[in-house]
Amino acid sequence: MEGNFLQDALIYLGAGIVCVPIAKRLGIGSVLGYLIGGIIVGPYVLGLVGKEGVKVMHASEFGVVMMLFLIGLELNPQAFWRMRRIILGMGGLQMVLTSLLLLPVLWYGFALPLNTAIGVSLAFAMSSTAIVLQTLKEKNLDKTNAGRSAFAVLLFQDVAVIPLLALLPLLAVGGHVAHTEEGSFPPVFGVLQDYPTLMLVLAVGFVYVLSRFLVGPLLHVIAKSHTQELFTATALFVVIGVSWLMEKAGISAALGAFMAGVLLANSAFRHELEVNIVPFKGILLGIFFTAVGATINFTVILGNPLRIVVAVLIVMAIKALVLAILARLWGLKNDQNILFALLLSQVGEFAFVLLAAAWQANLIDVINLDFFKAVVTLSMLISPVLLYVNERYIDPYFGVKERDVPTAPADVMEERREVILTGFGHFGSTLGRFLRANGVEATILEHDSDRVQLLRKMGFKVFYGDGTRLDLLESAGATKARILISAIDVPEKNLELADLVKKHFPHLEFYVRAQNRYDAYELIDKGIAHVYRESLYTSVFMGVDVLSALGHRKYTMFRKALEFIRYDEKSLHRLAKLRHHQETYIAQAREEIEVQERLLKQDARFADLRSDHAWDKTPLVRQD
Numbered sequence: 001m002e003g004n005f006l007q008d009a010l011i012y013l014g015a016g017i018v019c020v021p022i023a024k025r026l027g028i029g030s031v032l033g034y035l036i037g038g039i040i041v042g043p044y045v046l047g048l049v050g051k052e053g054v055k056v057m058h059a060s061e062f063g064v065v066m067m068l069f070l071i072g073l074e075l076n077p078q079a080f081w082r083m084r085r086i087i088l089g090m091g092g093l094q095m096v097l098t099s100l101l102l103l104p105v106l107w108y109g110f111a112l113p114l115n116t117a118i119g120v121s122l123a124f125a126m127s128s129t130a131i132v133l134q135t136l137k138e139k140n141l142d143k144t145n146a147g148r149s150a151f152a153v154l155l156f157q158d159v160a161v162i163p164l165l166a167l168l169p170l171l172a173v174g175g176h177v178a179h180t181e182e183g184s185f186p187p188v189f190g191v192l193q194d195y196p197t198l199m200l201v202l203a204v205g206f207v208y209v210l211s212r213f214l215v216g217p218l219l220h221v222i223a224k225s226h227t228q229e230l231f232t233a234t235a236l237f238v239v240i241g242v243s244w245l246m247e248k249a250g251i252s253a254a255l256g257a258f259m260a261g262v263l264l265a266n267s268a269f270r271h272e273l274e275v276n277i278v279p280f281k282g283i284l285l286g287i288f289f290t291a292v293g294a295t296i297n298f299t300v301i302l303g304n305p306l307r308i309v310v311a312v313l314i315v316m317a318i319k320a321l322v323l324a325i326l327a328r329l330w331g332l333k334n335d336q337n338i339l340f341a342l343l344l345s346q347v348g349e350f351a352f353v354l355l356a357a358a359w360q361a362n363l364i365d366v367i368n369l370d371f372f373k374a375v376v377t378l379s380m381l382i383s384p385v386l387l388y389v390n391e392r393y394i395d396p397y398f399g400v401k402e403r404d405v406p407t408a409p410a411d412v413m414e415e416r417r418e419v420i421l422t423g424f425g426h427f428g429s430t431l432g433r434f435l436r437a438n439g440v441e442a443t444i445l446e447h448d449s450d451r452v453q454l455l456r457k458m459g460f461k462v463f464y465g466d467g468t469r470l471d472l473l474e475s476a477g478a479t480k481a482r483i484l485i486s487a488i489d490v491p492e493k494n495l496e497l498a499d500l501v502k503k504h505f506p507h508l509e510f511y512v513r514a515q516n517r518y519d520a521y522e523l524i525d526k527g528i529a530h531v532y533r534e535s536l537y538t539s540v541f542m543g544v545d546v547l548s549a550l551g552h553r554k555y556t557m558f559r560k561a562l563e564f565i566r567y568d569e570k571s572l573h574r575l576a577k578l579r580h581h582q583e584t585y586i587a588q589a590r591e592e593i594e595v596q597e598r599l600l601k602q603d604a605r606f607a608d609l610r611s612d613h614a615w616d617k618t619p620l621v622r623q624d
Contacts, residue, residue, distance in 0.1 A: 011048045015041045016286045030138060031131050032384035034286050038293020049294050065243050065257045066281040068158070071133065071151070072261020073274050083152055090149060090326050091156020094344075097322045098125040105314055112368070115171040119358045120372060122164055124315050128348035128380055129154050130285060135343065135387060145332050146340040153323075153344055158258065161350050168354065169361045203246055204259060210242065211263035219269045220453060223464055232276040239277065268452045268464045271445070275471035292349075296377045300370045311375045312382065320345040335395050342390050346383035347376040417443045418482040422467025422497070424455060427513055427534060428487030432460065442485070443476045468497045470504055478505050486512040491519045498526045520572055531572075540565055 015037030023033025041048040102121035106112050112120065132150055136142040142151070215238055222234045239257055246256025264270060301308050320341040327337040352373065359369045419442040421432055428446075435442055444460065445467040446452050455462045465472045467488065478484065484501060486494050494512050501510045511530040514520040520531045540561045548554040 008049060011041050012038075012287050012290050013283075015290050020286070030286075031134055031289055032381075032388070034289030035293040035381050035384070038290040039296060040293075041290070042294035042296065044296075044298040065253050066239055066277055066284065068129070069239050069257040069261040070274055070277060070281060072258040072263075073265050073270055083148075086149065086152040086330070087156050090330060091153045091160075093326055094153050094322060095122075095125050095157065095160055097325075098319055101318045101322065102315065105318070109314075110311070116358070116363050116368075119168055119171050119354070119361075119363045122167075123351040123354035123358065123372075124347050124375075125319075126157050126161075126348040126350045126354070127154060127319070127344040128346050128383070129158065130288060130349055131346060131380060131383055132343050134285060135384070139391070141339070144336060144339070146327075146336040146343065149327065149330065149332065149340055150343045155258070157348070157350065161353065164354060165357055168357045168363060171358075171361070171363055203256065206245070207242060207256060207259045208263055211260050215260075215264065216267055216269070219267075219273075219464075223269070223272075226447075231272065235273050235276045236280065238273075268456055268462060271463045271472055271475045272465040274475050275465070275469065278471070288349075292377055292380060296381070297370055297374050300374045301378065304371075308371070308374055308378065311371075312378050315347060315375065316345045316379055316382065319347075338390060338394060342383070342386050345386065346379040348380070351376045417441055417477065419443070419485065420445065420467075420473070420476055420478060420481050420483070421485045421487060422446075422473075423486060423488035423513070424451065424460070424462055425487065425489060427489065428485075429455065429460075431485065431487055443481070445472065445476060468493050468500065470500055473500070473505070478508065482509060484508045484510050486510070488513065489515070491515055491522070494519070495522055495526065498523055498528050502527065517572065524572070536565065536568065 016034055019037035019040070020030045020033035023036065024030060040046055043049065099118075099121040102124055103117055106117035106120050107114055110117075132154060133142075136147045136150065141147040218238075219231075219234060222231050238260065242256050242260045243253035247253040264273065267273075323341040323344050324337055327340045332340060355364070355369060355372055355376070358364050359366070364372070419435065419440060421428060421435075421442040422445040424432060424444050424446040425448075428444075432442060432444060441461075444462045445465050446455070446462050447464070447466045452462050452464045463476070465476075467473065467486070473484075484505065486497050488494055488497070491514070494514070498510065498512065501508055509530065510528055511532065512523055512528055514523055514531050514533045516533060516535060520533055523531045544554065544557045544561045547557045
């Protein structure tokens with residue numbers, strides 16, 4: 001068994017490694033690459049995997065669950081509440097209209113009994129959360145109007161799965177419903193299984209309590225151990241645990257994970273959770289798409305190809321028509337309308353769940369089950385092709401491009417801030433307070449969970465995480481930010497961060513804290529221009545106060561302090577080049593000190609403002 005598992009894992013991963021880069025190079029996207037890879041290794045081409053592909057697909061569906069958890073992390077409860085109208089309006093109308101238009105086609109055109117046609121039409125109204133959201137992220141379309149609208153519709157569909165699963169047995173013609181052991185309710189939920197709405201309310205309440213009062217403290221305790229793999233294990237435990245509980249309660253595991261993500265969106269551990277789960281999500285989603293391709297039943301398709309193709313085209317055309325009408329009603333422009341319709345025109349993975357439930361409820365027989373599953377998988381295969389055609393040949397010629405137009409302030413999240421501040425101890429918190437007092441909000445990262453908890457109580461928006469990690473910086477928005485400030489008090493960490501910024505974020509202006517002159521030398525060697533010695537400014541301005549107490553004019557001493565700092569900074573860069581040659585360095589340092597002292601003794605030079613370089617002469621910040 002172990003050998004089979006390793007062999008299957010090798011095949012699925014290998015298919016992705018070979019096919020996805022080719023698909024990306026051709027511009028058709030990773031989803032289609034995974035699907036094609038699955039077809040190639042499937043039983044109808046190379047035959048490397050067979051029926052076990054179905055089991056793999058069930059396991060890899062957890063990638064969809066983790067994807068929805070991550071989406072929830074990016075959508076705080078306030079933003080979710082503001083989307084309620086588009087979720088209920090557009091999402092609800094899409095389900096109702098699509099089902100009503102598909103119903104006569106299935107009833108008359110495919111000669112299905114009325115109750116069976118109702119069940120199948122509801123299943124076909126579902127779209128693929130995995131394909132759509134992966135496409136939105138990959139093509140950077142998640143902030144477009146079409147992307148936001150597609151997400152709202154998908155969210156409604158995920159919620160609708162729950163009452164639909166309860167409705168299908170009521171449509172059964174066979175009377176008794178053969179629930180399997182796997183899908184049955186545990187005794188604690190037995191009384192509530194006939195009340196799906198009440199079950200949903202209780203489940204939401206339970207996830208709220210779990211996320212608010214249990215998960216946060218648990219993550220805080222784990223973070224104090226400073227063991228990265230333990231935090232990763234805890235993050236997976238949270239997602240798996242919530243999903244398992246929701247599934248046992250008869251509710252969509254994906255919906256439960258999404259709710260947990262939304263409730264943890266304002267948590268201090270948000271970014272750390274995200275960067276720890278993203279790799280698992282990506283791998284499992286890839287395996288899921290590969291498994292979908294491997295489980296396409298070409299025997300059914302080749303047995304009646306015309307009927308299959310006609311069914312797929314009719315279903316996708318009806319869905320696209322409904323979506324285009326809704327997009328027009330909601331004011332989407334031509335290019336966004338077309339994109340929105342094509343994004344959701346396929347039948348999704350939840351249709352497999354609903355069709356299986358319909359079969360268990362004796363709504364459809366095995367032959368029709370295989371036929372409709374073939375329709376679902378073929379539509380999922382066609383959808384990325386249509387999106388590619390739209391991107392290359394349709395989108396450039398239609399409508400007004402609105403990819404960068406935000407619809408509400410809520411869409412501008414912390415990751416879009418221009419400044420990222422990592423390290424929020426005494427040094428960093430003072431800097432952060434000064435920035436905020438002058439109207440500049442920074443995305444703040446701190447690796448001490450106790451300090452994070454304290455600062456959050458004080459009103460600071462601080463996130464837990466190690467600011468020297470590439471994935472965490474990307475999650476915090478380093479690719480879009482302008483300035484990165486390191487207030488970390490460990491010199492080795494600052495050097496590590498300097499290398500990382502230079503390699504991955506060369507566009508960032510990097511401001512870094514140095515404990516002393518020798519730490520500054522190391523940073524200058526790495527090409528860092530903005531180095532700030534923590535002892536320089538405090539010691540110089542203490543000297544200003546001492547001289548003032550001795551009777552010197554404070555205004556003049558303050559000007560001299562600025563001149564001293566400015567000259568010392570220039571001297572620092574000159575001496576950095578000589579510090580490995582001790583004798584030369586000492587001689588040059590003595591000369592620099594003598595020149596500095598001589599200049600500062602020339603009080604007369606401060607009387608002439610034209611030659612006064614102590615003050616910053618850069619233009620004022622333009623106030624728009």
